[in-house]
Amino acid sequence: MKILILNEAQQSSSHEHIERRCAATPATVLKLVRKGIAVYLESNAGLLSHYTDSDFEEAGANVVATSNDIAGEVDVLACVNSPSEQVVSTLKANTLVIGHIDPFFQQPLVSKLAASNLTTLSVEMIPRSSRAQKMDALSSQASLAGYVMVMKAANYLPSILPMMMTPSGTIKPAKVFVIGAGVAGLQAIATAKRLGANVLAYDTRPVVAEQVESLGGKFLKVDIGETGQTKDGYAKELTDDQKRVLADAQKDAITTSDIVITTAQLFGRKPPVLINKETLSLMKPGSVVVDMAALSGGNVEGSEPGKISVINQVTVIGSGNWSEEVSRAATDMYANNVFNLLDEFTKNDPLRFDVSFDDEILASSVITHDGKITNETLINAYKGA
Amino acid sequence: MKILILNEAQQSSSHEHIERRCAATPATVLKLVRKGIAVYLESNAGLLSHYTDSDFEEAGANVVATSNDIAGEVDVLACVNSPSEQVVSTLKANTLVIGHIDPFFQQPLVSKLAASNLTTLSVEMIPRSSRAQKMDALSSQASLAGYVMVMKAANYLPSILPMMMTPSGTIKPAKVFVIGAGVAGLQAIATAKRLGANVLAYDTRPVVAEQVESLGGKFLKVDIGETGQTKDGYAKELTDDQKRVLADAQKDAITTSDIVITTAQLFGRKPPVLINKETLSLMKPGSVVVDMAALSGGNVEGSEPGKISVINQVTVIGSGNWSEEVSRAATDMYANNVFNLLDEFTKNDPLRFDVSFDDEILASSVITHDGKITNETLINAYKGA
Numbered sequence: 092m093k094i095l096i097l098n099e100a101q102q103s104s105s106h107e108h109i110e111r112r113c114a115a116t117p118a119t120v121l122k123l124v125r126k127g128i129a130v131y132l133e134s135n136a137g138l139l140s141h142y143t144d145s146d147f148e149e150a151g152a153n154v155v156a157t158s159n160d161i162a163g164e165v166d167v168l169a170c171v172n173s174p175s176e177q178v179v180s181t182l183k184a185n186t187l188v189i190g191h192i193d194p195f196f197q198q199p200l201v202s203k204l205a206a207s208n209l210t211t212l213s214v215e216m217i218p219r220s221s222r223a224q225k226m227d228a229l230s231s232q233a234s235l236a237g238y239v240m241v242m243k244a245a246n247y248l249p250s251i252l253p254m255m256m257t258p259s260g261t262i263k264p265a266k267v268f269v270i271g272a273g274v275a276g277l278q279a280i281a282t283a284k285r286l287g288a289n290v291l292a293y294d295t296r297p298v299v300a301e302q303v304e305s306l307g308g309k310f311l312k313v314d315i316g317e318t319g320q321t322k323d324g325y326a327k328e329l330t331d332d333q334k335r336v337l338a339d340a341q342k343d344a345i346t347t348s349d350i351v352i353t354t355a356q357l358f359g360r361k362p363p364v365l366i367n368k369e370t371l372s373l374m375k376p377g378s379v380v381v382d383m384a385a386l387s388g389g390n391v392e393g394s395e396p397g398k399i400s401v402i403n404q405v406t407v408i409g410s411g412n413w414s415e416e417v418s419r420a421a422t423d424m425y426a427n428n429v430f431n432l433l434d435e436f437t438k439n440d441p442l443r444f445d446v447s448f449d450d451e452i453l454a455s456s457v458i459t460h461d462g463k464i465t466n467e468t469l470i471n472a473y474k475g476a
Numbered sequence: 477m478k479i480l481i482l483n484e485a486q487q488s489s490s491h492e493h494i495e496r497r498c499a500a501t502p503a504t505v506l507k508l509v510r511k512g513i514a515v516y517l518e519s520n521a522g523l524l525s526h527y528t529d530s531d532f533e534e535a536g537a538n539v540v541a542t543s544n545d546i547a548g549e550v551d552v553l554a555c556v557n558s559p560s561e562q563v564v565s566t567l568k569a570n571t572l573v574i575g576h577i578d579p580f581f582q583q584p585l586v587s588k589l590a591a592s593n594l595t596t597l598s599v600e601m602i603p604r605s606s607r608a609q610k611m612d613a614l615s616s617q618a619s620l621a622g623y624v625m626v627m628k629a630a631n632y633l634p635s636i637l638p639m640m641m642t643p644s645g646t647i648k649p650a651k652v653f654v655i656g657a658g659v660a661g662l663q664a665i666a667t668a669k670r671l672g673a674n675v676l677a678y679d680t681r682p683v684v685a686e687q688v689e690s691l692g693g694k695f696l697k698v699d700i701g702e703t704g705q706t707k708d709g710y711a712k713e714l715t716d717d718q719k720r721v722l723a724d725a726q727k728d729a730i731t732t733s734d735i736v737i738t739t740a741q742l743f744g745r746k747p748p749v750l751i752n753k754e755t756l757s758l759m760k761p762g763s764v765v766v767d768m769a770a771l772s773g774g775n776v777e778g779s780e781p782g783k784i785s786v787i788n789q790v791t792v793i794g795s796g797n798w799s800e801e802v803s804r805a806a807t808d809m810y811a812n813n814v815f816n817l818l819d820e821f822t823k824n825d826p827l828r829f830d831v832s833f834d835d836e837i838l839a840s841s842v843i844t845h846d847g848k849i850t851n852e853t854l855i856n857a858y859k860g861a
Contacts, residue, residue, distance in 0.1 A: 111634075140634065141634055141760075141761045141762035141789075143761070224643035224644075225643040225644060226644075227643070227644065228644075230642075230643075230644070231642060231644035231645075234640065234642060235636065235640075238636050238638075238640075242627070242630055242631055243631070245627055246627055246628070246631055246801065248802075249496075249525065249526055249801075249802060249803045249804040249805070250802055250804045250805040250808075251620065251623050251802055251805050253623075253667075253670065255619065255620075255623075255805075257615075257616060257619060257809070258609035258610040258612070258615075259609075259610060259611075259612065259613075259615070259616035259809045259810075259812045259813050259816070260616075260808060260809055260812040262805050262808060262809070282638075285638065285670055285671055285672060286670055286671065287670060375526075376526045376528075377526035377804060404526075416631065416634075417633075417634060417635055417636055418634045419634040419635045419762060420634070420635040420636050420640075420647050423635075423645060423647060424642070424644045424645060424647070425644075427644045427645040428644050431644070
């Protein structure tokens, strides 16, 4: 069994976004090699997450000058993002492709992966079950994103987060309001609490109130009637009436906060707008808003992915390529997810990835196989589009 | 009694450094006005620390278009930095000038202040006594600087500071080494500990080991024989032999750390070089070094004030105009220091600042009065230069 790791900074060099992560680390290479798997690594694949080719070689990887040298011979292509069409065209049939495929928004690529007879495992489609946790890349990455977003907000705030009591006077702790207490939101709450801020949080799923409180945050209680979560663990979309009641209740929390972090995502859909320009104009001068949903459409009116804008004296940070801020940690986590996937499904035969649609993790995350798109949700979404 | 507050962003607009702080806040203006003091504020003086002219007017300040309108009539000129020669030339005799005068390096300005018959209070010369604490601007600002430096370092580190234990693997806490445990160093230690890092610290004054440990840091023990501190609370300069023993002992701590923060300052002198390029080259790729002494000469070879350089894959942050990162908090603290100074020395007559050289705080911090330079240390330093 042969596995190829791409240098994705190179792959992405034509775009604005330069991928700094890598799908393997020297530690995961060592574990793969010990299982008898041959690992090929495109030169400098780890450079931007601070792992050198010689670190990988010491762990047993074969470093190749370019992916073209070996792509046609491998059984697994492990990516962070989706491979380029050029790379896809060089792979042999039945190769397993692993990555953040972004399948709801990449129909042409998914069709090509299917047509090329490749088996595609989209890590975003891994279910949120306890068995799948160790492979759940969305969670591992979102957790780091939650940390990064608070650190970025703190760096733009013209004050400090902790209370400071000195003979020269007392600075009160900053007020931080986190909207959406999923994995990223919970890590944002934990990070803001570490830094000594007063933290308030809201989520449409009342079930998470306890988690917020166990991290030391307060939970904003709003009665908007029936809400709930999908089987994927995402919040259900609200009705227009519910949205209005909620917006009113949140306005007060937003306008009295120093930092607001919005993390409201809907599975495979555009996220809701939570803060409009009118609410922004009511915030204190110098306040900071982080829109973690900026890449997929935005929770904050006027936010732009990867950009920092000042709107009515409020700094609005549109989350973009956040993982570049913690590329080594993000690589460490993601490489573990990839290793755990390979490890889990080579249990029967250490040198064959066992694509079984009876397995709930693979049934959900394998989106192309044997020439077809295999995921029902995706097929329905494509029909609707 | 009339006091004038400058718009220092405007004053400094010809330099690279734009001063975002202000010597007053609406809260301190209110307290001054209640004492019967008339406060004049140059328009937009608080803008960059997020206080508007109308905030100040509500507190009772008179906003003037430019300092020229009133400078010749005031009794006190309160600055963050030193006033420009142009402003100095408009003041009447016996006006009290308060600010960070940087007197050891500003002999021509100090001479002009003396020749103009002004009373100059240099906040850097306020002694470190318990009575002076509430006026001690160097301490109040250094404390914020310690926080800022850790936050900046954290933002450049390609990993996170806290330990993160997840089903996708464990990220170990970052190792932070703080050299110099004065006010800034102690706040850096506290901030890094808040964020969950492993913190090691060193100071030539063994007396601070207990303070380091009470913040949760470890103290690096090195036997370099006799050391001590000056009466101003600064570390004494070491002999060449002591420096060599120390450098060897620190090398190991530096090269195994993810973040190193150097805060070694000597009073009125160039700071020592603690990290040379050879040591930098032994650090892990992606590590971060913050040189808090960069402005006065630097603890790190190759650091530049206000610049971020990558030297041998190590990010070196040269501290420059750090207060711009927390302009509101820095303004709040400094404005309190200025108010406390005025409050302390108008106790006998609420409308007259009592310049008494029998007072230990004024004897040390008032550097010009009655046409003369009045500080002995300064006079000797000028003679030596």
